[in-house]
Amino acid sequence: MELQVVEQIAEVRQAVNGARQRGSRIGFVPTMGALHSGHVSLMEEARRDCEFVVVSIFVNPTQFGPKEDLNKYPRPFENDVALCQGAGVSLIFHPQPVTIYPPGFKTRVEVTGLSSVWEGAFRPEHFCGVTTVVMKLLNIVQADVTYFGRKDFQQQLIIKQMCQDLDWPYAIQTCATIRDPDGLAKSSRNVYLSPSERQSGLSLSRALFHVRDQIQSGNRDVLQLQQAMRQILDGTPGVIVDYAAIINSDTLAAATEYQPALTAAIAVRVGATRLIDNIELP
């Protein structure tokens, strides 16, 4: 089937309704474009479950802070289309900002508590921007399953909470983080990194892997492990730590002792670039 690229909501609905009437299961991968192998893995996962896969490409202005990188965020649209084509995507929804936020737009969807800690503490309006646009995109596509990457750990948790709280009738699925061979988690923002900044950025996965390996070897001293993670980051030139924490994977509360369902999560700045990463602990 040929890949279709549309800008209008009505075109998405028409294509999705058509596919559904043909008996297809609908999968959806919302993105901001600048697609990389992390996104492709979501599309492939969607293709395994669904005959008709929709990808949205929309750099959502409301999830960027006033001093953040909205304007310089990469928008390599032709390349994105080619990646979708290769991954067997059926439809790209590539709306103009005015289509998503027409004049007079007034609605906010917010998940309290979970949205104000960690990333939310450093990016105050970020998650409200995310949840509002995701609720819109979910309603536009009405996919049977929508796929998010675990790399944005707090985001996928907040979106799942929103969908549960608002009784969204379809499924949300989280997929594994994809890494480069050197360990760096795939991110559209990695293109900002100079070679030496990229070297500094490797400290995130190094710190996370260290904690995971330590826990696997029987170390249960969560506070000491958190300190070790912090030391790895602080000992790396050019890295400024926003947070490096071991947290409960469901509540996001900082853990003071070992418990089931822990995640180690890190956010740092390397030069002008903010990097986040996380790992599920055994």
Add this chain to the structure above:
Amino acid sequence: MELQVVEQIAEVRQAVNGARQRGSRIGFVPTMGALHSGHVSLMEEARRDCEFVVVSIFVNPTQFGPKEDLNKYPRPFENDVALCQGAGVSLIFHPQPVTIYPPGFKTRVEVTGLSSVWEGAFRPEHFCGVTTVVMKLLNIVQADVTYFGRKDFQQQLIIKQMCQDLDWPYAIQTCATIRDPDGLAKSSRNVYLSPSERQSGLSLSRALFHVRDQIQSGNRDVLQLQQAMRQILDGTPGVIVDYAAIINSDTLAAATEYQPALTAAIAVRVGATRLIDNIELP
């Protein structure tokens, strides 16, 4: 078809999916119970368009202020069921509060601007409570058309704005206010009124009809008409006015001159009871 009464979300979904598979169009009337002929007119409107009509009966705690009438709000459930039966309703959704707000519930849906004026100025969290629960109920029922009464004018406008902003894929329909023969707008709260309070309450429709009649007779002096409305209310013993205004029906902005799409809207207190009413101006 027999009227079914259910408490669980999964039961609603199963019944609605069954009806849809049988080719039925689904109509939905969300209510807080204490049903009266205003609600019945919504159900009848739904029955004209839809083979399968769902009514929800849920006294939503989050839309009551801390000093409001949540606990004494009337809950004549048996009578409500009989009214639904008589109106040809197929399914009553009558959830427990814990079903709607399970432990850990965290999400807020808010329509900014429209929610903070008029009713919102007197009931600060009211509309956020309304929009959040309505978004949930819409997702639970997934009706082709959901019906609201014009008597809650600001509410239906805010809900329409929410649905438009969030790309809710189905229709929202507003139906006319139903009045008693003496002019009092039907409301579940009218049962609170003593006979003399009810007499005072008639000042609302009297003031609204006066403005409508004046405009129909060619009077275009909006500010003078607003004053006249206020005089009728202020001249009625036992009435304390919260607001009495002529407003733009789309933006809710107070009108200073005649324009298309005006609404006259009133809120007063009569004893311990708060009454609202409104009328579309010609």
